[in-house]
Amino acid sequence: xxxxxxxxxxxxTAQAPIHALxxxxxxxxxxxxxxxxxxxxxxxxxxxxxxxxxxxxxxxxVSLGGQxxxxxxxxxxxQARQQVGMIFQQFNLLSSRTALENVAFALExxxxxxxxxxxxxxxxxxxxxxxxxxxxxxxxxxxxxKQRVAIARALAMRPKILLSDExxxxxxxxxxxxxxxxxxxxxxxxxxxMVVVTHDIKVASYLCEQSxxxxxxxxxxxxxxxxxxxxxxxxxxxxxxxxxWTDDTELPQEDx
Amino acid sequence: xxxxxxxxxxxxxxxxxxxTDTFLMVGVxxxxxxLLGTPLGVLLFVTSSQGLYPKPVLNRVAAYLVNVxxxxxxxxxxxxxxxxxxxxxxxSIGPKAAxxxxxxxxxPYFARLVEQNLRDVPRGMVEMARAxxxxxxxxxxxxxxPEALPxxxxxxxxxATGFIAYSAVAGAVGAGGLGDLAIRYGYYRFETxxxxxxxxxxxxxxxxxxxxGDWLVRRTDKR
Numbered sequence: 001x002x003x004x005x006x007x008x009x010x011x012x013t014a015q016a017p018i019h020a021l022x023x024x025x026x027x028x029x030x031x032x033x034x035x036x037x038x039x040x041x042x043x044x045x046x047x048x049x050x051x052x053x054x055x056x057x058x059x060x061x062v063s064l065g066g067q068x069x070x071x072x073x074x075x076x077x078x079q080a081r082q083q084v085g086m087i088f089q090q091f092n093l094l095s096s097r098t099a100l101e102n103v104a105f106a107l108e109x110x111x112x113x114x115x116x117x118x119x120x121x122x123x124x125x126x127x128x129x130x131x132x133x134x135x136x137x138x139x140x141x142x143x144x145x146k147q148r149v150a151i152a153r154a155l156a157m158r159p160k161i162l163l164s165d166e167x168x169x170x171x172x173x174x175x176x177x178x179x180x181x182x183x184x185x186x187x188x189x190x191x192x193x194m195v196v197v198t199h200d201i202k203v204a205s206y207l208c209e210q211s212x213x214x215x216x217x218x219x220x221x222x223x224x225x226x227x228x229x230x231x232x233x234x235x236x237x238x239x240x241x242x243x244x245w246t247d248d249t250e251l252p253q254e255d256x
Numbered sequence: 257x258x259x260x261x262x263x264x265x266x267x268x269x270x271x272x273x274x275x276t277d278t279f280l281m282v283g284v285x286x287x288x289x290x291l292l293g294t295p296l297g298v299l300l301f302v303t304s305s306q307g308l309y310p311k312p313v314l315n316r317v318a319a320y321l322v323n324v325x326x327x328x329x330x331x332x333x334x335x336x337x338x339x340x341x342x343x344x345x346x347x348s349i350g351p352k353a354a355x356x357x358x359x360x361x362x363x364p365y366f367a368r369l370v371e372q373n374l375r376d377v378p379r380g381m382v383e384m385a386r387a388x389x390x391x392x393x394x395x396x397x398x399x400x401x402p403e404a405l406p407x408x409x410x411x412x413x414x415x416a417t418g419f420i421a422y423s424a425v426a427g428a429v430g431a432g433g434l435g436d437l438a439i440r441y442g443y444y445r446f447e448t449x450x451x452x453x454x455x456x457x458x459x460x461x462x463x464x465x466x467x468x469g470d471w472l473v474r475r476t477d478k479r
Binding site for chain 2: 052054078079080081082084086088090092094095096097105106108109110137138139153163
């Protein structure tokens with residue numbers, strides 16, 4: 001479903017290059033959820049942004065569902081991006097639009113008709129449990145609700161792939177868990193393929209089948225989350241610092 | 257006091273004419289700011305090296321032109337533009353000619369404000385638009401301008417109040433308007449009451465503009 005081979009990202013000049021990401025391979029089968037773990041500046045966001053080519057790779061190839069993105073024209077690439085949902089740490093909701101209009105943004109961009117947009121945006125908002133917040137502006141929503149609207153926007157085009165860039169990092173723990181449960185449910189119900197950037201091992205343990213640990217722009221570990229046996233120092237550190245969440249973890253109060 | 261109201265009767269028609277001339281000048285100026293300054297500001301923002309659509313040469317040329325125009329003292333700009341005004345509006349004196357010079361002054365000024373307002377839109381919004389597959393034009397029209405709208409209206413208000421006062425300078429080319437009347441009668445001919453009335457009317461104009469602007473900002477700001 002997702003295949004990145006030998007992708008790298010280098011900034012700066014030829015004399016003083018800054019390697020954000022050394023050549024890296026990343027392969028996900030359909031329905032697989034992979035975590036990208038690491039500290040700030042490790043290159044995990046860069047790797048994520050290479051999947052939908054928000055960053056242009058300095059070398060290597062990116063292909064999604066068999067389509068090679070690296071050779072596409074700008075217009076073809078925009079079309080390909082419409083088939084990949086993305087959510088962010090800061091939600092990135094448009095403050096001037098209501099929840100429903102925010103969800104419809106992705107559909108507007110794709111040029112869908114107004115009646116179709118409305119129907120699909122409603123459907124997506126209902127899928128994240130916010131049917132009653134259609135006319136609310138982002139400023140009137142809680143953090144968890146904002147991220148739900150953002151997830152609805154990412155789902156509106158019915159993508160097979162979802163990219164998550166620290167989607168729960170700005171939320172308090174129980175709100176974070178309720179968002180992760182929603183993502184897990186989307187994986188189970190829709191078989192979505194996900195790449196999840198996080199610095200929190202609990203997120204990876206809860207959601208991901210496999211984690212890729214990045215350090216200074218290099219992959220240092222690939223961990224099977226079902227049977228975790230980290231080999232790198234950083235990989236071991238992540239596991240030592242936290243116990244994982246489970247399906248049974250009690251939420252003090254349900255955030256919707 | 258009698259003097260003051262006597263002047264109002266005597267110079268009423270002149271004051272009215274001056275007020276409408278000021279309206280004409282400032283109105284044309286603001287239309288130029290919105291219709292030409294806004295696109296120029298968007299261009300400055302979008303074509304910058306970190307922008308949506310980097311075009312370094314175009315960006316440098318536009319920034320250079322803006323800086324050149326912004327460097328001129330207004331009075332010099334007025335004189336320099338005399339031949340141009342004659343071609344565009346058929347006259348080199350009066351409020352119409354002054355409006356041409358005021359437009360030349362306002363376009364680069366407002367463009368810089370627009371550029372700054374767009375810079376203040378969180379970068380994540382642009383990233384989100386790109387991730388949704390939006391074109392640069394869609395990003396400008398559906399994301400940047402709506403998100404910056406309250407700030408843009410604030411900038412427009414600052415510009416309008418500033419140029420109400422600025423239009424007075426245009427009296428130097430016989431532009432008419434309240435500033436011109438204040439100088440010609442009030443200052444040169446010692447008709448202090450005319451000067452006072454001119455200032456009062458300008459104060460009311462500035463005040464009303466500011467209130468209207470503040471109200472629009474409040475209406476559009478959903479943050």
